[in-house]
Amino acid sequence: YWMKQPCWLLLWQLALALLLPLLHASMCAAASGSAAPASASHQVFIFGCTGDLAQRYLWPAFRLVQLERPSLQLHCVTRGSLNADRFLAGAEPELRDWFFEKVKLHQGVRDRAGYERLCSQDPDESPAPDGAISSRRRIFYLSIPPRSYADVARAVQLACPHPAGSPTSNEFVLEKPFGSDAESAESLAAELAEAGVSEAQLHRVDHYLAKPVLASLLQFRQANPHLESLLSSAHVTRVEAAIWESLGVEDRLAFYDSEGVIRDVMQNHLTEMLSLLLMDLPPSEPPPPDWLESEKSRLLAAYCPLLGERHLLAGRYAGFGGSSATPTFAAAGLTVCRSARWQSVPIFASAGKRLAFKASFIRLRFQLATERTEDELLVFVGGDAKATGLARPLIACSSGLRCRPSAGLSVLPSNEAGLSSGEDAAETESLLRFPTDRYAFFSAVSEQESQNSYVAVVRQLLRSSSESPINSCFVGLPSLLASWRLWDPALAAVADLAELDDEDSGLRVYPSKWLPDLIANQRGQLQWPASPKIESPSSKATQTTKALQSTANLIRLDPAVCNGASDCEFLLHRGSPLSLSRQLAFRIASKVKEAFIASTATVYGQKNQFHLALPGGQSAQMLMQFLAALSRDDDTLANAFATTLHIWVTDERCVHDDPGSVTQNESQLNSAVIDRNFLQQLPSAARLPLHHLHFPRLLTADVAGCRAAADAYASEVDNWLNFRSNISALPPSFDFVVLGVGTDGHAASLFSPHDLDKWDRSMPISSAEDQLSQGCEQSARVTNSPKAPFLRISLSSCRIASSSEVAFILVSKAKQAAIDLIAKPRETELKTPIYVHLLRLVGKKRGRLWVDHSLDFNNIV
Numbered sequence: 001y002w003m004k005q006p007c008w009l010l011l012w013q014l015a016l017a018l019l020l021p022l023l024h025a026s027m028c029a030a031a032s033g034s035a036a037p038a039s040a041s042h043q044v045f046i047f048g049c050t051g052d053l054a055q056r057y058l059w060p061a062f063r064l065v066q067l068e069r070p071s072l073q074l075h076c077v078t079r080g081s082l083n084a085d086r087f088l089a090g091a092e093p094e095l096r097d098w099f100f101e102k103v104k105l106h107q108g109v110r111d112r113a114g115y116e117r118l119c120s121q122d123p124d125e126s127p128a129p130d131g132a133i134s135s136r137r138r139i140f141y142l143s144i145p146p147r148s149y150a151d152v153a154r155a156v157q158l159a160c161p162h163p164a165g166s167p168t169s170n171e172f173v174l175e176k177p178f179g180s181d182a183e184s185a186e187s188l189a190a191e192l193a194e195a196g197v198s199e200a201q202l203h204r205v206d207h208y209l210a211k212p213v214l215a216s217l218l219q220f221r222q223a224n225p226h227l228e229s230l231l232s233s234a235h236v237t238r239v240e241a242a243i244w245e246s247l248g249v250e251d252r253l254a255f256y257d258s259e260g261v262i263r264d265v266m267q268n269h270l271t272e273m274l275s276l277l278l279m280d281l282p283p284s285e286p287p288p289p290d291w292l293e294s295e296k297s298r299l300l301a302a303y304c305p306l307l308g309e310r311h312l313l314a315g316r317y318a319g320f321g322g323s324s325a326t327p328t329f330a331a332a333g334l335t336v337c338r339s340a341r342w343q344s345v346p347i348f349a350s351a352g353k354r355l356a357f358k359a360s361f362i363r364l365r366f367q368l369a370t371e372r373t374e375d376e377l378l379v380f381v382g383g384d385a386k387a388t389g390l391a392r393p394l395i396a397c398s399s400g401l402r403c404r405p406s407a408g409l410s411v412l413p414s415n416e417a418g419l420s421s422g423e424d425a426a427e428t429e430s431l432l433r434f435p436t437d438r439y440a441f442f443s444a445v446s447e448q449e450s451q452n453s454y455v456a457v458v459r460q461l462l463r464s465s466s467e468s469p470i471n472s473c474f475v476g477l478p479s480l481l482a483s484w485r486l487w488d489p490a491l492a493a494v495a496d497l498a499e500l501d502d503e504d505s506g507l508r509v510y511p512s513k514w515l516p517d518l519i520a521n522q523r524g525q526l527q528w529p530a531s532p533k534i535e536s537p538s539s540k541a542t543q544t545t546k547a548l549q550s551t552a553n554l555i556r557l558d559p560a561v562c563n564g565a566s567d568c569e570f571l572l573h574r575g576s577p578l579s580l581s582r583q584l585a586f587r588i589a590s591k592v593k594e595a596f597i598a599s600t601a602t603v604y605g606q607k608n609q610f611h612l613a614l615p616g617g618q619s620a621q622m623l624m625q626f627l628a629a630l631s632r633d634d635d636t637l638a639n640a641f642a643t644t645l646h647i648w649v650t651d652e653r654c655v656h657d658d659p660g661s662v663t664q665n666e667s668q669l670n671s672a673v674i675d676r677n678f679l680q681q682l683p684s685a686a687r688l689p690l691h692h693l694h695f696p697r698l699l700t701a702d703v704a705g706c707r708a709a710a711d712a713y714a715s716e717v718d719n720w721l722n723f724r725s726n727i728s729a730l731p732p733s734f735d736f737v738v739l740g741v742g743t744d745g746h747a748a749s750l751f752s753p754h755d756l757d758k759w760d761r762s763m764p765i766s767s768a769e770d771q772l773s774q775g776c777e778q779s780a781r782v783t784n785s786p787k788a789p790f791l792r793i794s795l796s797s798c799r800i801a802s803s804s805e806v807a808f809i810l811v812s813k814a815k816q817a818a819i820d821l822i823a824k825p826r827e828t829e830l831k832t833p834i835y836v837h838l839l840r841l842v843g844k845k846r847g848r849l850w851v852d853h854s855l856d857f858n859n860i861v
Contacts, residue, residue: 041136042072042462045106045118047152048143049076050087053175057207058143059088061454063098069462074103077118081107115159136168139461143175146188154195173203173461176268177259178475181491182484189477199477203461208269208360209276209473210456211381212444213393216408217276218470220395220442223406227377228281230366230401233345237374237522240363241274243351244516246384247358248317249328257322260494261330265351267487272475273362273381274349275299278342282470293476300482304337304681305625306490307582310525310633313518314494315508315534317354327494327507328353331516333524335632337681346524356515357387361431368400375400376433389418389430395442396432403440412443489622492578509535523633552848557822557836570839570847572857577622577811580850584807585626588612588736589637591805595735596640610640611721611734613648613795614678615748616670619740619809621677628681638686645688646720649674650739650800651749652696652713654706654782654791668789671695694720696780696793703791706782710793714780717799721779734803737795741810743817745833748800749792755783756797756837776802801841808835811852819855 044062046054066072076082082105088096106118119138140156142149153172162168172192179185192202208214221228230236243265249256256264279299282291306312311334314327329352336342360381367374378396385391394412397403405411414436432439457473494507511533519527528534552571573580595610614620631638655668667673674695679688696713699705721733739747750756757778776798783792800806810818821833839847851857 042069042139043075043121043137044072044139044141045075045077046141046143047077050078050082051143053143055088055091057452057454058141058458059091059099059103060095061452061458063095063102064455065458065462066102072462073121075106075118075121076103077106077109079108079110112155112159115155119156119160137171138162138168139171139173141173146174146177146179149174149188150191150195153192153197157196169201170197171201171203172197173205175205177263178204178480179484180259180263181488182481185481185484202477204475204480205457206268206272206473206475207453207457208381209272209471210453210460211393212408212453212456213379213381213395214273214276215456215471215473216406216444217379217395218281220403220406220409221277221281222470224401224403226402227397230368231277231364232341233343235366235368236342236345237365237367238520239274239277239345239347240365241270241347241349241361242516243270243273243360244355244383245353245358246355246387246513248354248512249320249322253322256328257326260326261328261351261353262487262490262494266330266332266349267483268475269360270349270351271300271483271486272296273360273379274347275479276471277362277364277379278336278347280341287470292470292472293479296479297476297482299336299339300479300486302336302338302342303486304335304632305622305629306332306334306486307622307626307629310527311629312490312493313508313526313528315352315510315528317352317514318509318511318535325494325507329355329510329516330490330494331518331526332490333520333526335524337632337683346520346522348518348520348524348526350516350518352516354512354514356513357384359383359388359431363431366398366400373400374398374433377401377403378431380431385418389432391416391418392443394444396439397442398434398438399440403442405442409442409444412441414439414441417441417443489578489625492576496576496579525633569843570849573848573850574853574857575850577852580809580811580852581620581622581626584623584738584809584850585630588738589627589630589634591736592640592645593637596636596644608644609646609720610644610736611646611648613650613734613737613800613803614674615650615738615740616652616673617740617742619811619815620738621673623738623809624674624678625681628678628686631686632683635685638683641682641686641688646692646694647674647679647688648694648717648734648795649696650737651792651794652698652709653789654698654701654709654793655789656698656701656705701789701791703782706791706793710780710782713793714778714796717779717795733799735805737800737803737806739800739806739808739835739838741808741815741818741835743814744786745818745821745835747808747835747838749783749785749794750797750834750838751783751785753832753834753837755781755794756834797838797841800838803842804846806838806842806847808839808847808849810849810855813852813854815852816855819851819857 046058046062048054049058062072062074066074076099084100088099104121106114108114109118138160140152142152144152149172156170156172160170162170179188221231275296279295282288282295311332313331314329316322316324316326316328320326320328329350331348331350334347334349335345336347360383362379362381364377365374366376375398376396377398380388380390380394380396382393383390390396392412394417395403395409396417417439418430418432418436453473460473508528514533517529517531519529552573554569555572556569573583575583592610592612595608598608614624631641649670652670653668679693682688694713694716696709698709741747744751757776776796778796779799780793780795783794784790785792818833818835822836839849
């Protein structure tokens with residue numbers, strides 16, 4: 001590569017290689033010197049200071065940083081007593097001597113008096129040049145279980161006040177895990193807020209982001225505009241990211257058994273690694289203060305939900321001592337479907353324990369139009385040098401990418417990049433796909449400096465808040481929640497497997513020292529290799545999907561809770577929210593495909609149509625995401641969606657979003673929920689034509705505007721469905737209606753029996769069916785909600801009840817209230833919950849209830 005370059009270019013690159021590291025060093029020195037205002041003092045109180053993390057990483061890191069900042073005060077806080085003889089017993093003598101000389105011990109800190117003693121420590125401060133009172137940063141590093149975060153933070157806030165305008169601030173550093181899913185992460189954030197801690201006071205650490213190569217990756221992209229122009233679906237054919245470990249769980253079994261590999265490294269470290277390469281660069285220099293967090297959140301929200309059955313594999317290594325349902329290896333096929341830059345590029349992420357070798361890396365494969373051969377960019381974060389063939393963390397660019405050095409990354413000679421000869425080469429599974437002479441290598445720091453990334457974490461923690469770095473090793477709440485929402489479906493899928501007997505578990509068993517040689521395609525689908533070494537727990541493992549399918553049971557409501565009627569019969573499905581959504585999506589998809597395959601031209605030239613009405617609430621969002629995921633894996637279904645499917649909304653809110661001030665994520669419109677969770681996630685081959693999308697169109701949000709929109713929507717329903725009935729044998733109805741049931745028992749936006757058509761409240765079912773066969777006088781109506789927004793538009797009970805199939809969804813623990821309403825005695829039939837009225841009308845032939853298995857349904861059957 002270098003021999004082919006002109007002399008002037010070689011001289012210019014040599015100058016860059018020599019000068020940029022010096023410039024970076026001077027910048028770092030300046031940043032270190034200005035990491036806080038001259039008048040600032042820092043007190044760091046480490047809770048859990050005797051734990052494994054503190055002894056192995058935190059104290060060595062703080063020791064190095066205190067050499068740079070002699071005024072830094074460090075405090076070790078324990079609830080009990082500290083055994084000085086056993087503490088740091090295995091550490092180097094220099095570290096142990098430093099600790100007992102420089103660190104203040106606080107033992108038995110349990111009550112308010114103990115916390116007040118902490119805050120009474122005099123900071124080592126120097127007055128500002130103008131005589132003003134110096135700022136004081138009290139930093140509480142919580143290296144403790146997350147369940148204790150809120151209690152400690154509340155005690156600190158009460159005992160260590162910092163009134164507005166005070167030069168003193170309380171800040172809290174949190175270690176992962178930040179919750180176990182999106183719901184628990186939100187709950188933890190709410191607990192901290194209730195404890196009086198604002199988001200500005202929190203620092204959530206992801207130490208992986210402080211690893212040298214990752215910390216310099218965004219600057220490397222900025223310094224390479226040619227490479228940046230190639231980072232898109234036009235040139236990148238696939239992305240691979242991995243965190244492989246050669247060791248097993250070892251002494252972390254108690255923790256790991258409740259976490260598994262997805263929570264341990266994929267939701268956090270692996271996702272953050274990918275974000276650094278896939279996110280857009282800042283629009284200006286310096287970047288806006290909130291740019292990094294908002295850009296990561298935007299990228300994570302653009303991923304397709306991880307729902308396709310062929311997009312997730314999970315297994316455990318032979319001899320794993322934990323639960324048979326805890327994955328120690330997982331691989332996922334991801335796509336960023338709501339991004340023009342990355343759409344259609346498959347992203348394969350994998351992580352696991354006891355694999356062939358230790359390695360953390362990101363690889364991008366390129367197919368450049370001007371090149372005959374492939375190119376690749378390999379970001380090697382770290383690993384086993386002997387096994388990977390790479391001696392240190394580095395970035396390897398093949399020649400077609402024309403990479404050059406950047407601040408923090410200097411050229412590394414190829415003979416220093418890896419083990420390319422000798423006895424070691426024969427035992428190497430090199431991560432490089434091409435000969436080394438096709439690459440340019442760039443390394444961040446020496447091997448010794450990269451061993452403890454917490455040094456960089458501590459330095460960044462003590463940096464002035466006025467600085468706005470392009471990279472950060474701290475994670476904000478928006479991107480944290482977005483990451484959990486990306487991985488929650490995968491966690492739910494593994495949890496579904498856990499509910500089966502051990503012999504039916506879908507977790508494969510792989511041997512120790514296995515190299516993950518998975519089979520992958522351009523759709524992001526994954527398969528286990530056809531190897532006898534990869535074992536199924538039993539012969540039933542291939543029946544996993546079948547075993548997870550929810551079966552429908554015919555049940556009858558007690559006449560006492562159904563107005564004395566003995567004909568309250570319907571089909572009931574039970575299962576987890578994920579499995580219910582999956583099976584309902586399969587059911588709808590199969591019906592759409594049947595309509596598409598059987599489609600023949602009519603005398604009017606019309607093809608068969610499939611009319612699907614969807615709600616806009618939380619209950620059906622995963623269902624819609626599953627439907628979109630199925631179309632990405634099935635060409636026939638994609639064609640069926642594009643030509644046969646019509647989408648309607650069961651109900652709409654009478655609100656008027658200002659496009660200039662409200663984003664779609666903030667929209668209150670149910671149609672926006674359908675657009676975000678279904679329409680935007682469809683592949684291009686499955687996109688519905690505009691005239692197949694039917695939503696009420698509000699010109700104004702007042703009563704008159706709502707009524708006008710309802711009348712127009714009713715006319716649209718009549719025109720499409722009655723016309724279809726006239727030219728075919730199909731009834732004038734929807735083919736499928738999905739209804740979420742509210743905690744108060746409402747469905748669609750029908751809240752009161754007065755919202756129902758008058759004939760359908762107490763009429764015998766036989767008479768009601770006769771009435772339905774005669775058509776509906778009203779297809780949509782305006783209703784009043786008990787909570788804002790108060791004006792709603794809803795399909796009429798007649799249109800819903802006359803549909804070919806109606807699915808009622810009750811998922812989440814909050815919906816137990818809707819079930820309990822049925823069991824309560826009622827004075828009149830007007831007190832019967834709306835969805836029970838509708839269920840009775842739809843009947844056992846066309847009505848199905850899909851209920852979360854965590855809900856108690858037995859007392860009303």
